[in-house]
Amino acid sequence: MPPIQLPRVRLVDRVGTDVLRFLELLGAIATFGGRAMVEAVWPPYEPREILRHIYQFGYRSAPLILTAGFAIGVVLSMHTRASLERFGAEALIPAGLAIALIRETGPLTAGLLVSGRVGAGIGAEIGAMKVTEQIDALEATAVDAFKYLAVTRIIALMIVMPLLTIMIDFAGIVGGYVAEAAVSGMSWQLYFERAFSLITYSDILTATLKTVVFGFLIAVVSGHLGFTTSRGTEGVGESSTRSVVMASMLVILSDVVLVKMILFLYPQVSG
């Protein structure tokens, strides 16, 4: 007689299986990322492909990043004003906005936007190439498909992310200025001076450079999911969606770890 399975046992069994599958996926992504790091060191370096991806990921993401940055700047400025004017501290609005934007909001928002725009694209593009045998065709042409498709995208996104972060920070500060100038008529020069009065090089450098890690994670996750795509067009759609979800999750989780590391290594940043 087969053993009777209680509903609770089945639930535990299912959750356990899902957890194991997730851990297996994380392991596979880590292996993929490790292999990419090793292969990035060895020739051929595919500079033309890297430049092409820098253009695609960077230049084509710029309108979205600038618009989002500007809107965030306006909204943050309005919220900051509403809070600070109760204490008569309106003069701190530019500095407060710049700190929030440069230290955290800018890099994290850029990471999440790029996860959506670029991560989905990488997952879908490589996935479509997988199911239509184009990856096999690359290999048959004696081209290392992993290097040509994955490593080039990873390097390009690691270069592009800090640049997009600087863009979103700049657009946010401009947005904040526009909102502030509309209410108080503050000059650009005064706004700029106040905005950067409490910001140090360490703030800008650490917060911007952490997005190199975001770029790595987004490209590795979506590249891995693209390379492991199966089940035709349905699989391509799934890879694209999963790329966005997993990349966004990893960006948020890695941000927590990176902020903790930054505060440990550069205590002055928390000041």
Added chain:
Amino acid sequence: MNAVRFEHVSKTFGTRKVLDDISLEIPTGQAFCLLGRSGTGKSVTLRHIIGLVRPDSGKVFVEERDITALAGRELADVRKHMGFLFQNAALFDSMSVGDNVAFPMRRHTTWPAAEVRERAMAKLADVGLEKDFETMPGDLSGGMRKRAGLARAMALDPAILLVDEPSAGLDPITAHEIDELLVKTKQGGTTLVMVTHNIPSARVIGDGFGVLQDGRMLINGTLETLDASDEPLVQAFMCSQGGG
């Protein structure tokens, strides 16, 4: 010398045994036609030759090098001597037809850009697509994609050309032109391994023939051997007049 040699190759996908103890020899400069019903492992055999699939057991030799032991650059070096026409052509859809054909030349030669373009144009002319250099693969018909795929496979004048159903989806006139092109390629010294269901084509092109059934080599020999065979499947194949 053999261009391709299989030694007791077996391959299983999941629970399905696709190739079962296959041994065969394809001498250099000859055309070998692999026949068989759909799903009997013909395409998988081609994929073994170019190292896209590795056998579970047995060995595959290309120009007397055991490619089952190769990886990375060593395998890429072997692949540079081969061309592969995929069943669905597998053109790079982000590149124009001309760029698809020029791609292997740009990767593996130092020819100047003008020469690459000229040679790619000549390869496209061989398959009747010289007017489609700038066309994107998505704008081609199935038959045209197949011809473009063949032009790309022949881009570097490979020593071994693997073709998976080259005349599938082509009209009879174009199919005949492709047959003539393959015969010409063979006469130029290229070893040809062709998967086909088109027996008239196989009769024109082939020197050696193999028929696969359920992953096993049912018969392997010359045209005369196959014509004289009393195996029902072989007889059915050899009497057929068309197919893709």
